Structure formats: C-alpha cells, structure tokens
Amino acid sequence: MSIAPKIAILPEFDADLARYVEAGGGTVGPLDDLTTGVVWTVPRDPEALGAVLAAHPGISWVQLPFAGVDAFTGIFREGITWTSAKGAYSEPVAEFALALTLGALRSLPARARATSWAPSMGTMLYGLNVLVVGAGGIAQEYIRLIQPFRTHVTVVRRTAEPLSGAERTVTTAEFLDVLPDADVVLLAAASTTQTRRLIDETALRAMKSSAVLVNIARGPLVDTDALVVALREGWIEGAALDVTDPEPLPDGHPLWTLPNALVTPHTADTPEMCAPLLGARVEENVRALLNGGTGFVGLVDVDQGY
C-alpha cells in the first residue's frame, strides 16, 4: 500500500496525464519490469497494447481512454483490471445528444443548408415520448438534461431494473414493443453483439414517421443502408448521427446530403473536453491501484464487453 505504483503512459507520453498519475500517488516511468499499470492514450492499436501486456506480466491494471472498449475486447486477459473512461465523458456526450435531438426536431440541418427564407417548421421537444437505449452515464445525464421538457422517458436496457428519471424501463427483448410510441429515439448503449444493428429495417419501419433518431453511441448499432432508405422514403422524420458505420463516413455517402440527415464527425466529446475528464479518472484509478484495488472507477465487465 505504501509503494507508489509505477505507471507507463503509452503509446505516446502525455505530460498532462503524467501530472494526474502523480496526483493520484503514482510515479510515471518508461515501460519496464517494474511497471504495474498502463494508461493507454489512444483509442486504437489494441495489438500493440496486447504485445506490451504479454511482454510485461507485472502489469495488473490498464486504463483505456474511451468509454467504448469494443476495439480492445480481443486482448482482454485474466489477471488484469481494465478500466475505461465509461461515464467520464457523460456530460459532453449527453449535451451533444441534446444538441442533435433539438437540431433534428427543429430541422436545423435543412436550415443551415438553406440560402433563402422559408416557412416555419419544426417540432417541440416538450411533452414528447423519448426512448433512450442504454442506461449508463450518458443515458442518465441525457435524462437529467431533458427533465425540464416534461418528456415521457422510456429506457431500454439489458435488465428491467428501473432507471431514475424514466417513466418505464424495459429489457432489450421488448424494444420493438415500445419503439412505435417514440417521438425521439436516442442510442446511448455500448456496441455489443446484442446491440449490433438494433436499428435495422424492421425497427425503422416500426418507428413513427414523425420520429427522429439520434446516435451518439457507436455506428454499428444502426444498419446504415436501411437508414438511408428510411430517410429517403420518409419512414422517419430525420436522423442525427455522431457515429457511423463505416466510420469515418466516406465522401459521397448519401447521408452527407440527405436533407433530413445530419452527420457529425464523432465530436460529441472533443479532445479538449475529454482531457481533464480522463485525467480525473486516471488520478482516481491510480489511487485505487495504490489502495490495493479498492475504488476503481469505470471497471470494464470483460464478459459483457463494456
């Protein structure tokens, strides 16, 4: 408990993160046989991280930089505590989800592209039925932000355990039962085999023609080709997507120019917004490592994949 854990910041050293490691009671050094923890600073290169872990069996804790850890599931190993930024970026991402919700309801994409005055248009958020897929930190914060709008919130999650602020909480199995009532569908769930292509042709056909879809989770939750057809044919009113499949969305893709679609480049939480929030998470987890593993925040459930 009294020996400061030795932490390597990889693959690129980050002086700001080093200060948070030290604030948490750790020491920062190069990767060697004394290294007990790794802060992985990029959301990519899982193979490189896997090689680090294989070569340095003394490492007992890895901090990943994003909430979504789907790229890293292949290298999860026994005997290592994995923490992610799960929940750390809830505020910026939930805020962005609200920006996209209001933008889609109020036709801001079409207005931003317009070069002429036009008749009034748009739908109010007040009193609408909002379906939130996911029950993590982002979903909870989004529900808090829309609370002043007197919306009726239904949450879809793995278990039916009620989520605070939701009028109704149902399991994924009931998704298609509750979907037809939704005016707003917010995707805020992890990308797993269970959520892959949750929004497919069947789901899109089940939605209200006046409904809007917002995705700030992961692109693979949506069948992109089916969404394009749905937007073209008016099965739904609009979609606002901060994540896409494929991502980046290639130039020339119809989602760039459909009048009822808005694509933003995975920008719900920018590096500038995330840096201090990740730093605070790292500090807290270094302190947990120092305390023998008590108090880790953002623990990854290796079996669930998030």
Place this chain on the structure above:
Amino acid sequence: MSIAPKIAILPEFDADLARYVEAGGGTVGPLDDLTTGVVWTVPRDPEALGAVLAAHPGISWVQLPFAGVDAFTGIFREGITWTSAKGAYSEPVAEFALALTLGALRSLPARARATSWAPSMGTMLYGLNVLVVGAGGIAQEYIRLIQPFRTHVTVVRRTAEPLSGAERTVTTAEFLDVLPDADVVLLAAASTTQTRRLIDETALRAMKSSAVLVNIARGPLVDTDALVVALREGWIEGAALDVTDPEPLPDGHPLWTLPNALVTPHTADTPEMCAPLLGARVEENVRALLNGGTGFVGLVDVDQGY
C-alpha cells in the same frame, strides 16, 4: 358580469379560436355595435385594426397574436385594454433558443454543410457564462432549461430587480460592463428604442472571440452589417439568428453562407406550436373580460411598448 362579452375574430375568422372564446364564456359574432372585444389573428395590418377600433367605440379589449407588439404601437388608444401573447410562447421559443445555443457552440451549422469527415470541434455549454438580455417569459424559461448545465447566468433588464435563476441582474446601462465576460449572449428582449442596435460594433468588439450570439427576439436589436464584419473577422465565434434585420433576410445576403452563421426563418414558434398556446391565452382573457377586467394575462404596457 353575467352578460357574455361579444367577441369578433378578425381579420380572418378562426374556428379553433372561436372554441377557446366560448370556453372562456364569450360569444363569437361578426363585428357590429355590440362587439366588446377583438381577437386579432395576424401579426400585421395594424391600420386595418385601427380602423376597426375607430369605427366601433364599444370595443374595450384587443388580443394580439404575438408576444412582440412593435408593429401595433402606433394604434394604441386610451380606454382599450391590450393583451398580447407575451409569455404564451415562452416554451417553444426558449427551447429554440437552447437549440441555437447548442448548435452554435457545437458548430452544427458548419457540420450540416460539410460533405466530409473532419476533426472534432466545439465548445461545451457546461459551466459557461451566459448573458441573457431580457427578463420576460422567454428569458425565464431559457434560464430554467439551462439550469442542469451549471452555467453562470447574468441578466440584463430595464431595472436591476433580481431574476430568479440568475447569479447577477444588471440594468441596460451596465450592458457593456458585463458583456466581455459572456461566453453566450442570448437576446430575449422586446424591440424598443432602448434595445435598438444594442449589439452594434462597440458591443461586438467588446465580446470574447470565443463567444456566440443568439437572437430569438427581434432583428433590430442587432446591427446586421456590423455583425457580418464581426463574423468575417472573427471578433466572435458564431451567431445563430431566428430574427433578422431586414426580415425576411434577402437572398444573397452574406449571413446565409458565412460558415459561423446560422439563420432560421423566425421559426422558434411555428403556427402549429402557437395555436393551442394562443387559444389558452384567449380563453383566459375572455374570462377576465367577463369578470370585469380582473385577471388579464399578457397586458401590454402601452408606454413601454411591450
């Protein structure tokens, strides 16, 4: 007190409004010498309304359909109670103000126009300094909506009477003192001689270069030519305008295409959103007329012009 007031709905009869008049205890009929109240259904043609009032001295109450009554100040007469929709549309307009605030902070106009993936960008609303010009229903509702974001709200109004939810309330005379601290400037004040061109070159130069300007009030509060220069030269970060001067904004105007500007066509409250809200206001004021004038809502201060 027991005789149902006879109300004319002009210049165009509206069957929905007639039902609200009757729900309030009035009778609806054509304009004649027994008419005691007028619901004016369009935000224009003040001369026609003035002629109606001159020819029918029995009219003691006029309901106007908008919150802003600047077009009608020339026909305000002694002996008539004027009520507007002041406050009735606070919810849709405040919601739209938040949509524009988040849209401007998160660079949604630029993203909507983009046809390629791009680096992350944008600013969070959490914790920012928000300057609200105006203290009416829209300002109050906007402050309620942004409450979850832990913003620091300063209100500028005619008097320094503190507004609930604001950390600080100052008078218009102190506007230029508080402006340099603002990250967001929301214009939500009536259009009067005092507020005309409140945002002029001096004000724009006093603002933070990272600040965004949102106008959901009236176009003349902003010096449009100065704003174009400010946006071009980066004196401020961006502007989102639901009202313009001139309005409608003509085709080819630079505000349509400046990358950091968003113009929406006076669409914060659409006719579909306003109809039931105006109806409720009419019902309440017919009831007040029936009760000898007790309980009017949205009374116009003829001297102040709003």
